Amino acid sequence: MDFTPQEHDQGRWTVNCLTVLMYHEILPRAAWPAGGPGPVRTAQGVTDVLPAPLYVWEEDFVAQIEFLVREGFAVVSPQSVVEAYGGGRSLPDKAVLLTFDDMWKGGMTTAYPVLKRWGLSALAFLVRGWIFDEPQKPVAGSPVCLARGEWEPLEDVFAFANHTDRLHTRGPQGPTLLTVEEEAFVADLRRCEEVTTLKGVFAYPFGAVGPAAEKGLAREGFSLAFTTEPGANDHTSNPLRMRRNLVPCGAGLDEFRTILAR
Numbered sequence: 001m002d003f004t005p006q007e008h009d010q011g012r013w014t015v016n017c018l019t020v021l022m023y024h025e026i027l028p029r030a031a032w033p034a035g036g037p038g039p040v041r042t043a044q045g046v047t048d049v050l051p052a053p054l055y056v057w058e059e060d061f062v063a064q065i066e067f068l069v070r071e072g073f074a075v076v077s078p079q080s081v082v083e084a085y086g087g088g089r090s091l092p093d094k095a096v097l098l099t100f101d102d103m104w105k106g107g108m109t110t111a112y113p114v115l116k117r118w119g120l121s122a123l124a125f126l127v128r129g130w131i132f133d134e135p136q137k138p139v140a141g142s143p144v145c146l147a148r149g150e151w152e153p154l155e156d157v158f159a160f161a162n163h164t165d166r167l168h169t170r171g172p173q174g175p176t177l178l179t180v181e182e183e184a185f186v187a188d189l190r191r192c193e194e195v196t197t198l199k200g201v202f203a204y205p206f207g208a209v210g211p212a213a214e215k216g217l218a219r220e221g222f223s224l225a226f227t228t229e230p231g232a233n234d235h236t237s238n239p240l241r242m243r244r245n246l247v248p249c250g251a252g253l254d255e256f257r258t259i260l261a262r
């Protein structure tokens with residue numbers, strides 16, 4: 001989208017309202033584990049349990065995407081958001097950015113074909129240290145990370161950005177990102193950045209915005225970083241503290257509408 005002449009005259013760009021939606025694992029409702037979700041499986045060996053609200057059922061996801069299209073929302077590309085916050089272009093009204101964290105297998109098997117059918121693009125956040133060397137067999141009830149060779153064919157839909165190499169962890173004192181030194185953060189950031197397809201874009205693991213991370217991102221010239229703080233973004237937003245809205249598991253279209261109206 002080009003600037004209007006008026007915007008050129010004033011030397012400004014506009015983002016009236018950008019709503020960023022956040023998804024994690026996606027699976028058919030019938031595949032929901034009776035005993036609740038099991039531990040995640042990652043190459044790093046992290047075995048956190050992905051909290052139930054962070055899942056989305058395929059049926060709901062399809063309905064949500066159809067709702068966006070039907071109601072005239074503009075699902076914008078990750079690249080266009082980078083360009084907007086770089087000051088080079090405006091975003092359309094009712095702009096929505098779709099994001100997927102951690103790249104669980106459902107992103108490939110379930111979200112990808114839905115988005116492709118509608119010709120939509122999305123932003124995915126990779127944890128480099130979680131990527132397996134070989135594709136893993138699915139385990140009922142446990143989200144499994146993708147392997148090398150699995151995520152590259154999805155690049156016509158997903159842009160892949162930085163979610164750290166090995167800092168998506170937490171200890172007794174909370175997320176590692178809150179206690180890491182700036183130098184260690186930057187070294188880790190650079191390792192993940194080697195494999196991303198959209199450069200200079202980050203999501204804080206667990207939404208943990210720590211001083212070392214914020215300083216490191218600014219120092220490395222990152223243009224966008226996404227929190228898990230709900231709300232909409234506009235041209236006044238701090239690009240290294242972008243707001244992002246979880247679509248909780250089981251959200252119907254009424255709740256979805258409310259999230260979009262924040």
Ligand SMILES: [Zn+2]
Pocket residue numbers: 101102163168205206
């Ligand atoms: Zn994550």
